[in-house]
Structures are given as C-alpha cells and as structure tokens.
Amino acid sequence: MKLNLKHIRWSHYLNYLVIGIFTLVMAIIALTGGHINNSMLFLLEKIAVSIILAVSLSLVVGFLGELSLGHAGFMCVGAYLGGKVAAVLEPSIGNGVGSLILGLVIGGAAAAVCGVVIGIPALRLRGDYLAIVTLAFGEIVKSIFQNTSDASFGGALGLETPRFDKQYLFIFAFLLVLLTLAAAQNFIRSKHGRAVTAIRDNEIAARACGINVTKYKLITFTLSAFFAGIAGVLYSFSNYTVQSAKFGYNYSIEILVMVVLGGMGSINGAIISAALITFLNTKLATVLTGDLAVLQNLLYALILIIIVVYNNAPALKSFRVRYNLHVFFDKVVRRGKDPSHRSDDRAKWDVVPTKIEMNEILSIDLKPQNLSGDKPTHDDSKGGKG
C-alpha cells in the first residue's frame, strides 16, 4: 500500500514528538555532562513511571469504562519480579540494559498473567463489583508479598534491589513511555480499540454487532496489567528497595486521580496530568512536611470530587457544553470548521449510557407498558440519548 502523507493525521503523533524531543534534550544535557542533579533525575524517572501507569489505567477506565482499583497490585507484581531479576543477575552481568530488558519481559509478563487470571472471572461482573474485586486483588497481592520469606522477596521489610548502574535510567524510562504510548494509541485507534469503545458506549448493542465482549474486555485488561507491570519494573530499577506496603489502595487511587484529571478517554490528558501530579507531589513533599503532608491527600480528594461532579452532573450540562476546553480549542485552533465534527478519541461521561440499572429485573416485554407503544421509548431512564 502506498503511504500517502496527506492521509496521515499529524496531530495524532504530536505527543510522540513532544515526549521524544523532551527526552532528547534532557539526554543531550545529561550525556554531555550538563548539570542534572540526582533529585532531578529521580523526578524524571518517577514521572515516566506515573505516565506509564496513567496511560495503562486509562485504557481500562477511560476506554473500556470499567473501574479498576487494583492497578497498583499489577505494578507490585512487576516491581517485585523485576527487582528480583535484577538482584539475581547483578553478580553475573551487573545491572545494566541486559537485566533491565529481562526484568521488563518477566515483570510485564507476570503482571499480564495476573491480569488474565483475575480478568477471566472478574470481568463477568458489573461496574462496582468489578471495582471491589480489583481492589481485593490489590490487597491480596500486597499481603502475599508482605509475608514472603526474607530470602525470596524480603518479607515485610521489602526486597532490596540494585539500582540501575547508569545515572541516565530516565532515557530508558522515557523510551518505555513512548512504547506504552504507541501500544495504547495503536490499540485504541484500530478496529479492536473501536470495539472496546463500543463496549463502553453500549454493551448490549456491541454484542448485537457481533463483538465478543468478554474477549475484548480481557485483552484491554491484560494490556493494561502488562504496562502496569512494566511501570513496576521501572520503579524497582529506579529505587533501592521495593516495599509492598507502598502499592496499596492509596497508590491505586493516586493513579486514578491522574486518569480522572486527564479526562475520560484521553491518553494525552492522562500523560499531562500524570506528569503534573508527580511533579507537584515531589515539590509539595519538600514544602509540606510532617503532619502537613496530608494536605496533599486533601488536594487529591478535592480534585477528584470537583472534576467528577463538574464533568458529570446532569444539572451542569448546558454550562459544560458552552464552556470547556474543546470548545475553546475549536474556537482558537480549528476556526471555521464545523464544531459538530469530532474525533472519537474523547468521550464525555454524560453521553455514556449507564450500563448498570439495578432496578431492571427482566426484559422490557414483561413490564407493564403504557398503551401508546408507538411512542419512542429511547429517551427513558437509561439516558441513552444523553
């Protein structure tokens, strides 16, 4: 097939370009002996880890429309296994690119396997039950690693892992970010990704269109778990210890905050908010010490509530339609184009029909209907029209 440059949507690849250039600039500064101090390097690594986590979670939350509260659990699996690989290999081949790659493969694969194992049964469940099962999974993983013997995974004290032997781990970290981004974006912008968004928009219709819902839920879940595992491996290479206590419920929520802040179904949003929150976290940690550290959690909580209520409250709908970033974007950047023309990538929650209607017992046929059956019934409580 001939590659037609006109048909390539350059805007789709802008994010690669930005991250690539950023990495390149930082790499040149680092490699030519420019001054980047250790805390800066560490911050860059943390940002990369957060971005991978947020992008992978946004696959499940933003595109599949299911809530996973155990994302840190998958990361935990990756971190422990990747760290173990590094610790085992260190005496023989040192702790360089070789063990990083091996660690990524093993850690990522282990997390993906966990994703399949928990996904096959759990994805049959509806929204909030699935959330609870993933939460339980995260806690189980945490508790299992906490009680391992000292020789295997270090038990409660955590696993000691050698840090990557070069200072510029962040270059590899950002290459992994690009990889994750490519995978997520390629997946979503394909017929498979379309199937996944179809499931989110209307599961019943998706089934009727011949989409194997279970298969696609599982693929998305596994892909997400795999990259969470990758993030975990990266974490273990950037730190000296891996402690399971860190990968609890709170960390999963932190990742969720990034996805929610970035906007449902927006990969770029997830990237930006992950970078922003991680940066703020680190900076705030130096300012807010001791008891004040909790202010940070307060901030998260407020962000979550305000953003979700603002984005979803039916009462605020007309306000939202008039004033939002997209409208602003359209006004400033895409002047003169028909504003009703939209790309599929972004989704607004209020037009996603509620999948769960607890008060529905049986089929519509069995419910006493009013006699005027000829009237359209699409505008019912399911909010399908939005």
Place this chain on the structure above:
Amino acid sequence: MMAQYLLETKDLGISFGGLKAAQNVNLKIEKNQIYGLIGPNGAGKTTIFNLLTGVYRPTTGTFYLDGEELCGLPQDKINHRGIARTFQNIRLFNNMTVVRNVMVALHNQPAYPCTVWESLFRLPRHFKAEEEMRERAKELLRIFDLEEERNNLACNLPYGKQRKLEIARALATGPKLLLLDEPAAGMNPHETEDLEKTIRFIREHFDMTILLIEHDMKFVSGLCDKVTVLNFGTVLAEGDTRETLKNPEVIRAYIGG
C-alpha cells in the same frame, strides 16, 4: 442441502420463573420475505427477538437459520452466522461518529482480517483493513443517505436518521436475516412512508430477509408478505397479512374484548 426456510423455529419458548413469556412459537420464514411479528403490548415479541439473537437462552425448543441450528450460541456468534437486529429503544454508540458506528459493525467481517498484534505493531494489514472498512462504511452510509453526516457524533443526529443509522449498522454485520424492532416507532407519516421504501430497498438491494415487529397496522399490511400474531406469548394466528389482520380473533386480541 438447501433449507426450505431461511429461519425456522421449533417450539421456541422461554419462561421467567413461572411466567411463560413465550411458548411453542413456530415461525417459518422463507428467503427474501418481509415477515411481520405483531401483537399487543407484552405479547412476547421482543422476547422472541431476544431469543433469536441469543440474549436469552430458550427454555424449550430451538431454531435454525438456513438449516443450521443456532440455539444456545452466544450473541456474537449468532450475529456472525447471520442474524442482525435493531432495538426498540435505539442503541447507538453515542460517543462515536456515524461512520465509526458502522465500522464497529464491520468488525467481524472476514473481508477485513487484522489481529490485535497487527494493529499494535501497525503492520500493513492494519492499514489495509482500516481503509477498506472506512470505504465500505461510507458506501453503506451513502445508501442510507447519511454520508453527509458521517463525521457527526451519533447522538447529534435527528431521530429518524438515528433509526436509519441503526439499520445501516445492523446491515454492516452482513446478515442473512434482519430483525427490526419497531422501526417506525415515533415517526411521522411521512417518515414512515420513507422507511417503508427503505425496507423494500434493503430487500432488493441486499437480497435480505426481514422480520419486523410493528404496531402500525397500515405499515404492516402495506409491507409484510406474511405475519404472525402473538398474544400472551403464544401464536394466535399466522398467514397472509391481509387475511390474518381480518381474523376476528386478532382484532379481539388488539381491542381487548
């Protein structure tokens, strides 16, 4: 072996708890027919649709499409074998553009092979499949006069066009049998007339067999070759449309005498 009937149901029935929502339903639909399924509210019409598309598993009986037993298969498999449907309350993918709604339905066509890996690594087949799916979707939209709106969000379409889009989406899955659940609901007489033409056109152009549920008797008698009347989950009458609609029992069931 060529089956005599495109769709044949044998004693199809389902009960929820003690309630028999449908029982002993025997439909025989020939190829290229437009077949009506009518009956008062709560007669079990949509239940039959749900049984035929695999939403419910029948408690008794079975059904054959083109001689192949489909009973018990999951919904997506039944769709692959050739039954597509629309819904009483329109179910579109509201967050997607019109063209992508149709592309979703092209997903499983063997003509557009592309595995997840091929998409992840952007191998040539991915681009080929995407391009061809888009073209095919546009073609379908052109038939339904929706090409102009193809980049609009589905939820922004007017009601009549949403109905059309849903039919286009169902056709995109390449069915042998198309089930339409109250396609004319909520339409004005003019739109209904238009819809009638569209359905006839679908039969000619796609060589399609159509089973539809409808309350508008004028619409049914003008369009359907044969009808089956359901009442309380059982077949009350069946046969040629005009004769059946004159049947006193049918009239009584509707008026509730």
Place this chain on the structure above:
Amino acid sequence: MELFLSTLINGLSLGGIYAMIALGYTMVYGIAKMLNFAHGDIIMVGGYVIYVFMAFHNPLLAILIAVIFCVLLGMTIEKIAYKPLRGASPLAVLITAIGVSYLLQSLAQIIFGSANKVVTVYDFGSVTFLGVNVQISALVTLAITVVVMVALTLFVKCTRLGRAMIAVSEDKGAAQLMGINVDGIITITFAIGSALAALAGLFYLLKAPSISSTLGAMPGIKAFTAAVIGGIGSIPGAMLGGLLLGMVECISYKITAIAPYTDAIEFSILIIILLVRPTGFLGKKRREKV
C-alpha cells in the same frame, strides 16, 4: 473447648461490628444504588466525635452527639457530592465516593494529627463464663446490632416510610410517579446509614480504645464484603455476612500458619463469593433489559 468458646465470642463481637457497618452499606446500596465508599470513614468520624465529647465524661451524651453529627455529615455529603450526580454514570458516582472517603480521612488527619488518640468510653468489665474471660462490651455490641437489625427490618416492612424506601429501591421512576419524594427518601437512607456508622465507631472504641484517621477504611471495605456475602440490599443478609466474616477473621487469626494472610483470605472469600454467587446468600437476582 475454651479456645473454641473464646474464638466464637470474639468472632461474634467482631462480626457484630462488621454487621453494623454492612447494614449501613446495604441500606444505601439497596436504595441509592451506589457503593458509598465513604461509609467506612464516617465510622472514623463518629469515633473522633466521641473522643472529643468524652471531655465531658458523659458517654451517653458523647454517643448522642456523635450520632447526630454523623447523620448531619452523611446528609451533607449526599447533598453536595452525590445528589448532583443522580442520573450520571455509576462510574462517576463511585469515583466521587472514593474522593469523599479520601477527603474525610485527610481532614481528620489534619485536625487530629497522625498519632492515635486514646479514649475509654465506658469500661463494662468482663465476666468469666465456662472458664473463658468474656468482655461484656463484646456482648453489648452483639446485642445492639441484633436490636438494630430487627428494628430496621420492622421499620422497612411496617412503616409508611419503610415501604416508600422499598418502592424507591425497586424503581425510582415509578416511585416518583406514585408521589414518593425520591430525593428525600435517599437522604433519609443516608441519615440512617450514617447513624449506624456512628454506632459502629462506638463499638470500635469499646473493643480497642484507640482511634486514627484510617480506622474506618479497612473495616469499611471488609464490611462491604460482608454485605456482598449476605446479599447486597438484604438486611438479614448483612447481619449474616457480618457475623460470618467476623468468625472467619477470628479463626484465621488463631491459626498461626495463616494468620498473616487473614486479609488476603477475607478478600479471596469476597472474590470467590462474587464469582460463584454474585447475589450473595440472601440477595435477589436482577438482570438488564434489552
């Protein structure tokens, strides 16, 4: 025998606390159809309020104030965070609830600091029964829970308000058409749920007189497990699930080999129950219409 008896009593008393929390969960879930993640944290708030007002050395006064405070808090949360989202995607409501839970925890930590606070509400003492030392507070916990359960069941079955609640839980739209003030019913449900949470906070203080800002988080999640085991939306189910979970936890703690894995075991039970019987023991089956 003694070990068995003491485990049984410990299990029942812990189970009573779980049952009390699960009752609140089940009420809110059954009627508002939302998983109120912040429910566990209202327990913590109740505990802190008791701690503050124990300055007057009057347990009954402190408990009363705690209950009133929690009821008002629950209604406020519902009004500010959940009510605007009625009719929105369940995912959004769930995330907001998580946000509220986080908010309460961090606020408590800001106000009271991260160190545990110690307060003794009332010392019931203990009796020796068949050679086992039994805390009377454990029995009190169990007794109050049973009374509350019975009262709730009667309330829902026999009062106008209770029947309105059932109507709302069955079908909000239809209930509204029947002239029921759906918003009001949901607010009342939150008020009842929060009052129960305040009592659960009291039970925690009776069991171990120490309180921190994360007191409610874990029990909250576990009590949700209990509610699911019993069948969410079912009042006796919540009781049954709570007692079962309490027993499992106490037995697991007694067996040295699996004691560290107690949490994991409880969550595994949750996962298994959800997979095998998502409606729990006493729940009703529901399905989506097509």
